[in-house]
Amino acid sequence: MNPFPTTSTNTSPTDVDHIQLLFTDVAGRLKTLEIAASRWNQVQNGGWTMDSSVLLGQGGPGHGDLRLVPDPDTFVVRPWRTPSGRTVGLAFCDVLDDRGNPFAADPRARLRHAVAGSEARGQRPVFGVEAEFYLLRSCDTRPQGPPVDTGGYWDLVEQEQADEVCRDTGDALEAMGFTVLGHHHEVCAGQREIVFRHGDALVTADRLLLLKHTARTMARRRGMKAVFMPKPLAHLYGNALHVHVSLRGTDGEAAPLFHGADDPQDMSALFRQSLAGVLEHADALTALGNPTVNSYKRLVPGSGTPVHRSWARHNRSTAFKVVGDGAEPGSTRLELRSPDPAANPHLLFTAILTAFGDGQDRGLKLSEACEEPTDTLGEAERAVRGIVPLPTDLPTALRALEENPTVREALGDLTTRAWLEASRADWNAWHRLVTPWEVDRYLDAV
Structure with missing residues (x-):
């Protein structure tokens, strides 16, 4: 009931x-x-x-x-x-x-402005998100307890405590007007995902924040903790935030603008230019999609997470994946697989739409798809194909954002400066920390 x-x-x-x-x-x-x-x-x-x-x-x-x-x-x-x-x-x-004007650093106002820019082009953005999280047992002696179950990817598990949290969360979200499409077990023990229906950019960003708050509340009511931290457990995979985005016309028909019926990959010319813009600005997008020191503990080679600037139609390890059924034009969309749940969705969506517009304005040409995991390619082959690493740590990503005038303008100078200052303060705090790993490794060895 x-x-x-x-x-x-x-x-x-x-x-x-x-x-x-x-x-x-x-x-x-x-x-x-x-x-x-x-x-x-x-x-x-x-x-x-x-x-x-x-x-x-x-x-x-x-x-x-x-x-x-x-x-x-x-x-x-x-x-x-x-x-x-x-x-x-x-x-x-x-x-x-x-x-009485919108505050220059209000994230919702920045996204509303970016959406208005898309609509001025005759394009209405549609966003969807898939947020992964861990359900951990509460523990009085340390910040995190063990996962609540031992299941794996899409497993049906007998330990239903986690399912009950997801059911509670889904029911609560439905009562608040969401359309919850379903929930399932993710790859690692205790890891879950709840998916709600896509929608307008601002609505989707707001609802992602409500989903996180609701899941945490429902977990706490059952003696557990819902954790959206990018990499909470060193021995298990991290949490991703997969962002799906497409464009529709702003007229009465609202026709899908990303589908190309005559294209072998079902991509319109507009989609190709938009994706090329995202690739052009991928490093700055990484700063917004992976905003914490911990984010880069998830993005490591050999873990199945995207660590190179590439796109594909079928390769699930790529940073940018074209998704959709060619028989259903409205389903053709871009999936960004690099971001994590620590991202501010309003600012991340703002930067994505800005990258789309820049790719369209400049008529950028899209590189060839890479259907092989980039980790399996040699450095020389990646260089020939124009596949370069994404930022591997927070300072590198922040520098890319600081040096990107297009994304900076979309965020606004005040927002960008506040973001950079806060993120660098986090990095400096981490950099000064002496961890148990360092003590164990170096105390008697050097």
Whole structure:
């Protein structure tokens, strides 16, 4: 029996007890201000003032106070109650500056601007995501416990605790208006994936953040921990965030623009230019899709993860894969297989659309597909085919972003500077850390 009945579409913000007003900082962390529902109309009309450092991660002259203004179209009722039985609503907010304009470093505003640019070309972006995560047993003595089951890829397992978390999560998401397509066991013990229906860019990015929050909540209610960290367990594969994207026309027909009926790989000329743009900007995209020190523990040769700038139609180890059934034109799309769940989806989607537009504007030519795992090719052969390594550590990726004027312009100077400063602070903190591995290896050996 579904413990989370579908919320009525007629539910008003004033029908709940409290409302969590949601927004994200530059890093993609979900932030909130909670208000009593009785204050909804006042906050919707007048907003709520907050310090810009909440978004930027640091203060700065000239940024001043910002204003949160809830977007009523995003309001949903959280289908689980508080421990004391209260009902809570959720609504995403726009972040405005002191002049009432969209704040330059609001990730949702950057994505909305990028979508507007695509629509001006007659192209409506459609995004879908597949977020992998681990379900670990709670442990009082250390941050992470062991996986909750011993299953493997798409296995039917007898230990149903993890299935129950996925069922709880799926039911809760359905009650909030998602269309949950299914869930399955991923490659490693305790690793899962829940997939919801694709949609508009902003909706999909918002919903990915709600999925992560909901999965963590449902896991905790059953004495487990849902972990979206890119590489939480050294001996097992990491968590990926596969991003699917296509373009449709903005007219009434909304025709798929990526399908090419006469192309041997079912790709339109527009798709080829868009993919060429993504390849052109792949290093900067890596900084946004793999934003933590830990991200690069997942992206290592021989692990089945993409470590080279290449694309394919059938090779699942490539960074960029063309997906779709030629008999269904609407299914033709690009899958980015490198990103991980630590990414800020709003900024990553912004950069992808920017790369698409740049490839189209410059008429970039697409290289040949690489259907073999790039790890099996010699360095000389990769060089002949124009296949080069993606960034292998955070500083290299950040340098690529800093040196990419096209992506920087799309993110905005303030967003880019805040991103770089926060990421480099993370790297410096890691770089100063002396790990147990180093002590074991070098204490008595050097």
